[in-house]
Amino acid sequence: MTPRSIIERALAENRSKLLEHEALALVEHYRVPVPGYRLVHSSREAAEAAQEIGFPVVLKIVSPDIVHKSDVGGVVVGLETPEEVEKAYDEILENVKKHKPDANIVGVLVQGMAPPGGVEVVVGGLRDPVFGPAVMFGLGGIFIEVFRDVSFRVSPFTRRDAVEMIREVRAYRILRGIRGQPPRDIEALVDIIMAVQRLMEENPEVKELDLNPVLSYPKGAIAVDARVILEAPQG
Numbered sequence: 001m002t003p004r005s006i007i008e009r010a011l012a013e014n015r016s017k018l019l020e021h022e023a024l025a026l027v028e029h030y031r032v033p034v035p036g037y038r039l040v041h042s043s044r045e046a047a048e049a050a051q052e053i054g055f056p057v058v059l060k061i062v063s064p065d066i067v068h069k070s071d072v073g074g075v076v077v078g079l080e081t082p083e084e085v086e087k088a089y090d091e092i093l094e095n096v097k098k099h100k101p102d103a104n105i106v107g108v109l110v111q112g113m114a115p116p117g118g119v120e121v122v123v124g125g126l127r128d129p130v131f132g133p134a135v136m137f138g139l140g141g142i143f144i145e146v147f148r149d150v151s152f153r154v155s156p157f158t159r160r161d162a163v164e165m166i167r168e169v170r171a172y173r174i175l176r177g178i179r180g181q182p183p184r185d186i187e188a189l190v191d192i193i194m195a196v197q198r199l200m201e202e203n204p205e206v207k208e209l210d211l212n213p214v215l216s217y218p219k220g221a222i223a224v225d226a227r228v229i230l231e232a233p234q235g
Contacts, residue, residue: 003030003202003203006018006025006026007203007205007206010022016229016230017227019063020060020062020226021037021062023227026199026203026228027209030195030196030199032192032195032196032211032226033220033222034223034224034226036052036054036112037053037110038052038109039062040108040109041108043085043087043089043090044086046059046086047085047086051082053110053112055079055081056077056078056112057111058075058077058078058079058110058111059076059079059085059088059092059108059109060092060109061074061075061105061109062105062106062108063096063105063106064104064106065102065103066096066100066103071099072095072096072103073095073096073098073099074092076091076092077113078113092108093108114215114224115215115217118215118217119174119175119215120139120140120213120214120215121137121140121175121189121213122137122139122210122211122212123136123193123196124196124210124211125196125206126207126209127204127231128154131154133154133155133197133200133201134154134155135157135162135193135196136151136152137151137162137165137169137193138150139169139174139175140212143169143170143171147170149169149171151164151169153165153197155197155200156197156201159190162189162194162197163190165193166186175189183218184216184217184218185218185219185220185221188217188220189214189221191221192214196211204233205232206230207230208228209227210225210228211226212225212227213225
């Protein structure tokens with residue numbers, strides 16, 4: 001799937017939000033690192049996908065009619081064997097049919113689980129009607145939810161600007177390494193910020209993009225979840 005085909009298909013189906021596998025494919029095209037994933041349509045296919053991706057995995061229902069997957073029993077995490085995956089697949093479908101029988105089920109997403117030890121950060125994109133595309137960076141969890149500890153840049157900006165974005169947040173010292181923790185890979189975060197800028201510049205239909213969380217490691221970073229909101233350009 002190309003970025004254009006992903007976006008055009010969603011708009012043709014009158015969807016303003018990409019499905020999870022579509023959002024992952026879109027950001028992956030711009031070289032944002034994501035866990036291995038595959039959309040499947042049977043328990044056997046799910047087990048095969050999990051073996052290819054590598055355990056542990058998480059299974060998530062994929063449906064344009066379900067926003068909060070956990071509320072309908074549509075997510076199972078920490079699956080370690082093919083047998084657990086097959087059982088979880090069947091349980092997810094049963095749960096969804098019970099709680100949301102009219103939902104259009106596209107499939108089930110099998111996704112690798114990111115390694116432990118990552119520091120949660122958030123990278124987002126938004127489109128301002130006056131200033132155009134902008135990119136946001138912040139540390140995840142309580143830092144963004146309670147303290148709104150974030151920084152912004154309006155496109156276009158440089159890698160040096162992206163580094164400054166990271167340094168501007170008050171929680172930056174966590175990324176530098178505190179209390180014996182190793183420093184995090186700032187260049188990997190800069191790569192993701194620049195990728196989001198390019199994605200927003202090249203796809204005017206993308207109104208909002210949210211990579212939350214991005215897990216930052218001493219070497220590398222990985223975007224665990226991607227959310228993309230679309231809006232057809234006017235005129």
